[in-house]
Amino acid sequence: MSKANKNDNSRRNFLQKLGIAGASAVAGSALLLQGCNNSNKASGNKVKVLTADNKLVEVDVAHLQPGDKIKDLEYLQDRGREGIPGKKFVMVVDLAKCKNARKCMKACQSAHQLKPEMHHINVLEMDDPVRHTSYYMPKPCQHCDNPPCVSVCPVDATFKRQDGIVLIDNERCIGCRFCVAACPYSARSFNWTEPKDAEEFAEVTYDMELNVPQKKGTVTKCAFSADRLRVGKLPYCVSACPNGVYYFGDANEDLVTNGTTKKTVRLSALLDENAAYTLMPELGTKPSVYYLPPRQSKG
Amino acid sequence: MNDTITKENLNDDQIDQDLLKNVNWGNKFKLWLAFLSVSLIICLYFYYQQLQHGLGVTGLHDYVSWGIYISNFVFFVATSLIGMLISSVLGLMNVHWVKPLARIAELVAVAFAIVAGLIIITDMGRPDRLLNVFMHGRVQSPIVWDIAVIVTYVAISVLLLYIPLLPDIALCRDKLKNVPKWQQKMYKILALGWSGKTRQFKIMNNYTRILLILIIPIALSIHTVTSWLFAMTLRSGWDSPIFGPYFVSGAFVAGCAAVIITMFFFQRNFKLQKYITTDHFDRMGKLLVLVALVYVYFNINEIIVPGYKANTADAKHVDEMLYGHESLMFWLVQLGGLVIPFLLILFKPMRKPLPLTLISIVVLAGAWFKRVLIVVPTQLSPYYPIQNVPEKWNHYSPTVPEIAITLASFILVLIIMTVLAKLFPVISIWEVKEEMNHNKELA
Ligand code: SF4
Numbered sequence: 001m002s003k004a005n006k007n008d009n010s011r012r013n014f015l016q017k018l019g020i021a022g023a024s025a026v027a028g029s030a031l032l033l034q035g036c037n038n039s040n041k042a043s044g045n046k047v048k049v050l051t052a053d054n055k056l057v058e059v060d061v062a063h064l065q066p067g068d069k070i071k072d073l074e075y076l077q078d079r080g081r082e083g084i085p086g087k088k089f090v091m092v093v094d095l096a097k098c099k100n101a102r103k104c105m106k107a108c109q110s111a112h113q114l115k116p117e118m119h120h121i122n123v124l125e126m127d128d129p130v131r132h133t134s135y136y137m138p139k140p141c142q143h144c145d146n147p148p149c150v151s152v153c154p155v156d157a158t159f160k161r162q163d164g165i166v167l168i169d170n171e172r173c174i175g176c177r178f179c180v181a182a183c184p185y186s187a188r189s190f191n192w193t194e195p196k197d198a199e200e201f202a203e204v205t206y207d208m209e210l211n212v213p214q215k216k217g218t219v220t221k222c223a224f225s226a227d228r229l230r231v232g233k234l235p236y237c238v239s240a241c242p243n244g245v246y247y248f249g250d251a252n253e254d255l256v257t258n259g260t261t262k263k264t265v266r267l268s269a270l271l272d273e274n275a276a277y278t279l280m281p282e283l284g285t286k287p288s289v290y291y292l293p294p295r296q297s298k299g
Numbered sequence: 300m301n302d303t304i305t306k307e308n309l310n311d312d313q314i315d316q317d318l319l320k321n322v323n324w325g326n327k328f329k330l331w332l333a334f335l336s337v338s339l340i341i342c343l344y345f346y347y348q349q350l351q352h353g354l355g356v357t358g359l360h361d362y363v364s365w366g367i368y369i370s371n372f373v374f375f376v377a378t379s380l381i382g383m384l385i386s387s388v389l390g391l392m393n394v395h396w397v398k399p400l401a402r403i404a405e406l407v408a409v410a411f412a413i414v415a416g417l418i419i420i421t422d423m424g425r426p427d428r429l430l431n432v433f434m435h436g437r438v439q440s441p442i443v444w445d446i447a448v449i450v451t452y453v454a455i456s457v458l459l460l461y462i463p464l465l466p467d468i469a470l471c472r473d474k475l476k477n478v479p480k481w482q483q484k485m486y487k488i489l490a491l492g493w494s495g496k497t498r499q500f501k502i503m504n505n506y507t508r509i510l511l512i513l514i515i516p517i518a519l520s521i522h523t524v525t526s527w528l529f530a531m532t533l534r535s536g537w538d539s540p541i542f543g544p545y546f547v548s549g550a551f552v553a554g555c556a557a558v559i560i561t562m563f564f565f566q567r568n569f570k571l572q573k574y575i576t577t578d579h580f581d582r583m584g585k586l587l588v589l590v591a592l593v594y595v596y597f598n599i600n601e602i603i604v605p606g607y608k609a610n611t612a613d614a615k616h617v618d619e620m621l622y623g624h625e626s627l628m629f630w631l632v633q634l635g636g637l638v639i640p641f642l643l644i645l646f647k648p649m650r651k652p653l654p655l656t657l658i659s660i661v662v663l664a665g666a667w668f669k670r671v672l673i674v675v676p677t678q679l680s681p682y683y684p685i686q687n688v689p690e691k692w693n694h695y696s697p698t699v700p701e702i703a704i705t706l707a708s709f710i711l712v713l714i715i716m717t718v719l720a721k722l723f724p725v726i727s728i729w730e731v732k733e734e735m736n737h738n739k740e741l742a
């Protein structure tokens with residue numbers, strides 16, 4: 001089945017699920033076409049949809065456009081598990097530039113429907129034992145190449161994709177929190193109660209690349225903004241930083257782009273020249289996030 | 300040579316009468332059951348709240364995401380292991396004195412193992428998705444191993460309780476004429492047409508023997524796998540290669556204590572002094588000393604080895620235990636719940652039924668808190684600092700609903716044990732008779 005075909009099908013399923021399109025699929029597509037033709041005539045049935053720039057809007061079913069970002073859950077689930085072929089995403093965090101602006105944390109929390117105490121990325125104040133000062137260290141999920149969280153999950157709800165991203169399927173997660181216990185970087189957070197603005201998101205189709213809507217009783221964590229990567233954009237945190245802390249890119253191409261300056265540099269050179277390191281390499285988790293030490297860097 | 304059953308000459312009828320006495324529905328029992336049921340319902344109300352509002356009703360948070368539910372689960376699995384030690388290991392070694400205690404040990408095993416399975420469900424964020432474990436189960440995950448072995452252990456333990464019970468069920472069927480109709484019917488069905496033929500005994504003994512052997516590796520694996528839930532992670536305090544044997548040895552301590560307490564209540568309530576004798580308590584006390592000694596040895600290993608290597612994260616964890624935040628609980632548990640009881644039981648007067656039971660209660664409580672000490676403090680010292688979260692996430696204290704739900708598990712165990720003890724004789728009648736006749740022949 002071609003992608004376009006699948007898309008079309010998904011819309012039909014979506015409408016059927018809402019119980020608007022009647023019993024047959026034919027009727028479903030008829031309604032859809034009708035809706036496209038006279039977009040002025042409202043049917044009175046409203047649905048909430050997520051637009052391409054991630055705003056939640058309410059539209060009349062009759063006004064649904066083929067380009068709207070409503071898709072079938074099954075399609076999103078398949079796509080989310082498969083990943084983006086040929087890519088190996090990496091992040092480089094230049095600690096020397098971090099001034100604790102916390103714009104990354106804010107952008108992340110609002111994109112992912114998180115409460116203030118829930119962090120996909122957390123800027124920590126760390127002690128520098130050598131110079132007796134402290135420095136700020138943003139800590140997202142490390143997207144380990146040997147992820148302990150994935151090994152322990154009993155239901156394959158958290159998994160590693162071909163492009164290196166570790167995701168969560170909160171439609172499958174049973175909430176055992178074994179992954180929380182297993183992650184040595186404390187990168188995971190749990191929906192202990194009803195998520196923020198749960199009602200507003202009640203009818204949004206779940207996209208595991210964004211991990212929204214959040215669900216009570218399931219785990220959440222940084223997804224490297226897989227939904228943004230899919231449309232060729234940089235992650236939320238990376239583009240939000242005013243201080244040029246983050247580089248993001250593809251290790252296969254050996255290129256990373258700075259989220260603030262938009263300058264693209266060679267990954268290997270950046271790492272070599274700045275004595276990059278990963279967090280707790282001795283654990284053997286093989287992180288995909290590199291850190292440049294907290295000193296004035298040449299980059 | 301066998302002085303655990305009193306020398307007093309008991310004839311078969313007398314034995315039947317004594318040991319079937321507990322199978323009835325007296326008022327005292329009804330009151331007790333009503334009390335338990337009401338308490339259970341109150342506790343279940345809190346579980347309903349948890350289902351409604353999520354695990355947020357507990358004291359758990361992102362840093363201590365496993366709390367007393369998981370500790371309690373480990374405790375229950377531990378306690379249930381005693382069935383294997385008493386009826387299987389000692390039984391197969393032909394240790395005569397434990398024979399009358401085997402059924403009590405199996406009762407404890409079955410009740411605790413079943414409830415352990417339920418406790419794990421109360422800890423799930425999405426219990427409605429339980430079936431996912433069967434639909435999407437991944438063999439790499441220790442949780443899947445745990446579920447598999449626990450289910451097997453419950454099944455074999457139930458069989459081990461049931462099969463040797465056959466002759467006694469038949470006895471109930473034949474002798475108990477004034478019990479309710481449904482109960483008579485139940486005996487008839489459960490007795491599977493038992494008529495006491497030699498051939499039947501032979502089959503029964505064969506099956507029991509196979510099960511007794513089978514249960515040893517299964518029991519060892521349930522607790523070893525449970526310990527792996529922790530040991531397989533990279534956290535200091537959990538990441539330990541001796542966690543398996545450490546857990547198993549601790550399990551026997553908790554289990555022995557639970558059996559002693561149960562023995563005491565059965566003996567007093569059902570007037571079984573002739574069958575569960577002071578000598579039984581004395582020997583169980585000695586068994587407790589033995590298993591506690593092994594456990595102390597493992598405890599020393601767990602503390603000294605990481606404590607000696609002074610610069611690792613493990614050492615920080617040990618420090619925290621010995622002198623830090625957890626030290627009060629740590630020393631109470633280690634000294635009050637293990638070392639002091641152990642020293643006391645070395646003295647014979649302390650192995651009399653009442654003192655031994657009291658000591659066992661302390662040991663059991665210590666064993667419970669010990670599990671909390673294994674589960675919680677490790678999570679409070681993660682590799683990266685706890686920041687930008689509410690202050691209370693630096694600690695963990697269970698909430699009322701959490702405690703109530705945990706209490707529910709104990710109430711459920713009591714309900715299972717009392718109901719079973721009211722339906723069936725708690726001491727194997729046919730084995731006691733066999734033992735008697737055997738002794739007479741020797742005399
Ligand atoms: S940082 Fe933690 S959550 Fe992220 S992949 Fe590694 S182990 Fe898993």
Ligand code: SF4
Pocket residue numbers: 152153154155156157158168172173174175176177178179180218219
């Ligand atoms: S909490 Fe969810 S994602 Fe984590 S191990 Fe359990 S089922 Fe897997």
